[in-house]
Amino acid sequence: xxxxxxxxxxxxxxxxxxxxxxxxxxxxxxxxxxxxxxxxxxxxxxxxxxxxxxxxxxxxxxxxxxxxxxxxxxxxxxxxxxxxxxxxxxxxxxxxxxxxxxxxxxxxxxxxxxxxxxxxxxxxxxxxxxxxxxxxxxxxxxxxxxxxxxxxxxxxxxxxxxxxxxxxxxxxxxxxxxxxxxxxxxxxxxxxxxxxxxxxxxxxxxxxxxxxxxxxxxxxxxxxxxxxxxxxxxxxxxxxxxxxxxxxxxxxxxxxxxxxxxxxxxxxxxxxxxxxxxxxxxxxxxxxxxxxxxxxxxxxxxxxxxxxxxxxxxxxxxxxxxxxxxxxxxxxxxxxxxxxxxxxxxxxxxxxxxxxxxxxxx
Amino acid sequence: xxxxxxxxxxxxxxxxxxxxxxxxxxxxxxxxxxxxxxxxxxxxxxxxxxxxxxxxxxxxxxxxxxxxxxxxxxxxxxxxxxxxxxxxxxxxxxxxxxxxxxxxxxxxxxxxxxxxxxxxxxxxxxxxxxxxxxxxxxxxxxxxxxxxxxxxxxxxxxxxxxxxxxxxxxxxxxxxxxxxxxxxxxxxxxxxxxxxxxxxxxxxxxxxxxxxxxxxxxxxxxxxxxxxxxxxxxxxxxxxxxxxxxxxxxxxxxxxxxxxxxxxxxxxxxxxxxxxxxxxxxxxxxxxxxxxxxxxxxxxxxxxxxxxxxxxxxxxxxxxxxxxxxxxxxxxxxxxxxxxxxxxxxxxxxxxxxxxxxxxxx
DNA sequence: AATTGGTTCTGAACCGTTACGGTCACTTCA
DNA sequence: TGAAGTGACCGTAACGGTTCAGAACCAATT
Numbered sequence: 001x002x003x004x005x006x007x008x009x010x011x012x013x014x015x016x017x018x019x020x021x022x023x024x025x026x027x028x029x030x031x032x033x034x035x036x037x038x039x040x041x042x043x044x045x046x047x048x049x050x051x052x053x054x055x056x057x058x059x060x061x062x063x064x065x066x067x068x069x070x071x072x073x074x075x076x077x078x079x080x081x082x083x084x085x086x087x088x089x090x091x092x093x094x095x096x097x098x099x100x101x102x103x104x105x106x107x108x109x110x111x112x113x114x115x116x117x118x119x120x121x122x123x124x125x126x127x128x129x130x131x132x133x134x135x136x137x138x139x140x141x142x143x144x145x146x147x148x149x150x151x152x153x154x155x156x157x158x159x160x161x162x163x164x165x166x167x168x169x170x171x172x173x174x175x176x177x178x179x180x181x182x183x184x185x186x187x188x189x190x191x192x193x194x195x196x197x198x199x200x201x202x203x204x205x206x207x208x209x210x211x212x213x214x215x216x217x218x219x220x221x222x223x224x225x226x227x228x229x230x231x232x233x234x235x236x237x238x239x240x241x242x243x244x245x246x247x248x249x250x251x252x253x254x255x256x257x258x259x260x261x262x263x264x265x266x267x268x269x270x271x272x273x274x275x276x277x278x279x280x281x282x283x284x285x286x287x288x289x290x291x292x293x294x295x296x297x298x299x300x301x302x303x304x305x306x307x308x309x310x311x312x313x314x315x316x317x318x319x320x321x322x323x324x325x326x327x328x329x330x331x332x333x334x335x336x337x338x339x340x341x342x343x344x345x346x347x348x349x350x351x352x353x354x355x356x357x358x359x360x361x362x
Numbered sequence: 363x364x365x366x367x368x369x370x371x372x373x374x375x376x377x378x379x380x381x382x383x384x385x386x387x388x389x390x391x392x393x394x395x396x397x398x399x400x401x402x403x404x405x406x407x408x409x410x411x412x413x414x415x416x417x418x419x420x421x422x423x424x425x426x427x428x429x430x431x432x433x434x435x436x437x438x439x440x441x442x443x444x445x446x447x448x449x450x451x452x453x454x455x456x457x458x459x460x461x462x463x464x465x466x467x468x469x470x471x472x473x474x475x476x477x478x479x480x481x482x483x484x485x486x487x488x489x490x491x492x493x494x495x496x497x498x499x500x501x502x503x504x505x506x507x508x509x510x511x512x513x514x515x516x517x518x519x520x521x522x523x524x525x526x527x528x529x530x531x532x533x534x535x536x537x538x539x540x541x542x543x544x545x546x547x548x549x550x551x552x553x554x555x556x557x558x559x560x561x562x563x564x565x566x567x568x569x570x571x572x573x574x575x576x577x578x579x580x581x582x583x584x585x586x587x588x589x590x591x592x593x594x595x596x597x598x599x600x601x602x603x604x605x606x607x608x609x610x611x612x613x614x615x616x617x618x619x620x621x622x623x624x625x626x627x628x629x630x631x632x633x634x635x636x637x638x639x640x641x642x643x644x645x646x647x648x649x650x651x652x653x654x655x656x657x658x659x660x661x662x663x664x665x666x667x668x669x670x671x672x673x674x675x676x677x678x679x680x681x682x683x684x685x686x687x688x689x690x691x692x693x694x695x696x697x698x699x700x701x702x703x704x705x706x707x708x709x710x711x712x713x714x715x716x717x718x719x720x721x722x723x724x
Numbered sequence: 725a726a727t728t729g730g731t732t733c734t735g736a737a738c739c740g741t742t743a744c745g746g747t748c749a750c751t752t753c754a
Numbered sequence: 755t756g757a758a759g760t761g762a763c764c765g766t767a768a769c770g771g772t773t774c775a776g777a778a779c780c781a782a783t784t
Contacts, residue, residue, distance in 0.1 A: 008739095009741065009742095021763075021764060022763060025742095031761095033761095034763095037763090053481070057739070060740080060771090067483070080448050080452035086442050090443055093437075094438075096469055097438040102466055102479065102482075103467040103469070105464060107462055107464050119415070121429070370769090381733065381735075383735080384732085384733060387772095399732085415771060415772090418769085418771090422741085424772065
């Protein structure tokens with residue numbers, strides 16, 4: 001009984017001797033028929049096991065699905081594994097529940113370029129979160145005749161976008177480190193391309209990164225440090241494909257092995273920074289006395305750990321993206337929303353050792 | 363251009379002078395037409411801005427939506443706020459991505475009984491997670507002619523279910539406490555009904571709780587303690603409607619104010635237990651020397667905090683629910699999957715003070 | 725010459741609904 | 755008393771596809 005669809009609106013109408021329109025109205029516009037007839041319709045429906053108008057057929061006719069699609073470049077389950085993604089989704093969910101809209105997570109296989117899932121999603125619009133510039137799924141989304149809002153990346157000129165000023169935010173963080181006296185630093189960043197490169201990233205690779213956000217953050221760092229005379233090409237930048245604490249730890253290790261003289265490890269995400277903290281502890285390096293470590297994002301665990309980081313309003317980003325998609329009556333000009341960030345000074349950043357201290361102790 | 367639908371399969375066919383079938387085949391069954399014609403179809407599609415077959419129309423015809431619906435009783439955003447829910451969803455997402463299915467989160471307003479969102483969701487089946495026995499949304503789901511799997515609660519005899527043995531698991535935890543010597547205990551539990559009662563719960567209220575899981579856990583406790591002579595009606599049970607750490611803290615306070623002699627605080631969730639820990643710290647009570655505190659669930663933060671708790675495989679529950687829904691060719695008999703739990707002995711449980719210790723110190 | 729088999733394409737039915745523009749009987753009001 | 759209104763219901767035409775049983779054609783076999 002729970003798996004057959006015995007009755008349709010038409011068969012119900014036939015049984016009752018009324019038109020399909022009337023049955024439809026019984027469900028959707030109670031004021032269009034007499035209470036008595038409506039009662040009879042509903043009662044007969046119950047008797048025949050008619051579950052009410054089919055949602056898909058209704059969607060086809062009304063041209064609305066009652067749901068927004070979410071595309072992210074990782075596996076579907078990543079959405080629930082990464083604290084940042086979870087926070088973004090919470091915000092998006094808030095916008096959806098306000099509007100009574102469902103949230104349809106599109107399954108993506110990052111391995112194969114299987115765009116079919118994008119074509120199969122019955123949604124009224126898409127929110128795209130943090131995908132690479134050249135993601136084929138994104139291209140598929142943009143081909144669909146529904147509104148789209150991109151968050152974080154990429155920044156396409158003719159598509160709505162909500163994000164932060166990654167360059168400026170990272171630059172501000174860099175200024176902080178510079179003012180503390182750091183000149184010789186290392187960087188741990190997230191993936192810069194679609195293929196795995198768990199290694200150092202050349203300046204060229206940084207410039208050509210397929211991820212707008214990482215590109216902007218690195219550029220912010222580069223600009224700040226260049227301006228005080230640190231040649232960026234000498235700054236080691238290690239990349240990690242997987243965004244995990246363990247990855248941050250091994251990246252930090254790789255960096256410290258290459259140049260034990262660095263006084264600060266700048267990570268482009270909190271997750272990576274938490275890994276770096278682990279590695280520092282493992283090596284017996286005191287933070288921040290022996291090594292400064294910074295993150296980016298302002299996730300809960302990082303703030304709790306006292307990390308110096310950039311707090312960005314991830315939840316609001318999700319909510320804003322949802323609002324833009326749902327409330328916006330689709331104006332002509334693409335909308336660009338840039339939210340504010342805040343530098344959070346934790347206890348993982350401090351003055352580097354002076355040369356003397358380095359040799360003779362503080 | 364991104365918001366109009368200029369072309370349809372039919373108009374494309376007309377333009378090309380072929381039948382609609384052929385165009386459809388070009389997308390869905392490439393082997394059914396010559397490569398040359400297919401190329402022409404696809405190229406003309408691009409020229410006309412045809413985005414490919416409409417997903418909703420396709421769903422109507424094929425009778426499959428390519429997505430599973432998720433119903434939970436709280437606001438949509440709660441799914442991303444509660445660590446347990448997030449973990450469950452991660453598991454469910456794993457099952458979905460394996461099957462290439464989308465995940466459609468149904469927006470629910472716990473205030474109004476707005477069942478329409480359930481009727482509007484175009485999905486091939488539902489997973490229902492932890493809703494009360496009498497939830498109207500659940501009733502609406504069961505009326506829909508699609509398969510359904512319920513996780514945790516409620517346990518309806520004719521619906522697939524995946525869960526744990528809450529009664530036995532809690533009983534095992536109780537045995538542990540009993541063997542340590544605890545006889546005078548207090549309990550903090552989650553909501554037992556649909557209306558708010560942030561207060562003590564009578565035995566009757568416990569028995570009639572609309573949440574199967576809470577009912578079973580309390581019953582497990584009651585059984586164990588009754589069997590060693592502790593009259594359950596004397597055991598104070600405090601209920602909290604909102605599942606938050608802050609709620610756990612105030613509940614613990616309420617309990618300790620009522621009976622400062624309790625030697626253990628048993629919480630039916632880790633979140634509540636983390637709150638209880640906070641309150642104990644606030645009062646200067648040492649855990650476990652002065653007070654034993656236990657949780658339930660085995661979420662990350664709890665294990666990290668060294669909480670004595672019951673570890674339940676939340677992720678596997680989600681994944682199993684998804685698999686049941688997606689792989690199962692709908693056998694006649696409803697399937698019941700019960701996963702194993704594991705008692706985790708942390709450092710928040712210990713022997714209670716003896717009478718002498720209580721008065722004269724250990 | 726008739727049969728067989730394979731490829732390529734088509735016609736028509738069907739999926740289950742809602743939007744739109746009526747009709748019809750029955751007041752109401754001047 | 756006739757015109758205008760109102761409430762209740764209906765017929766038709768989409769909505770945009772997929773599917774299945776053939777038709778048409780051609781080459782190869784009997």
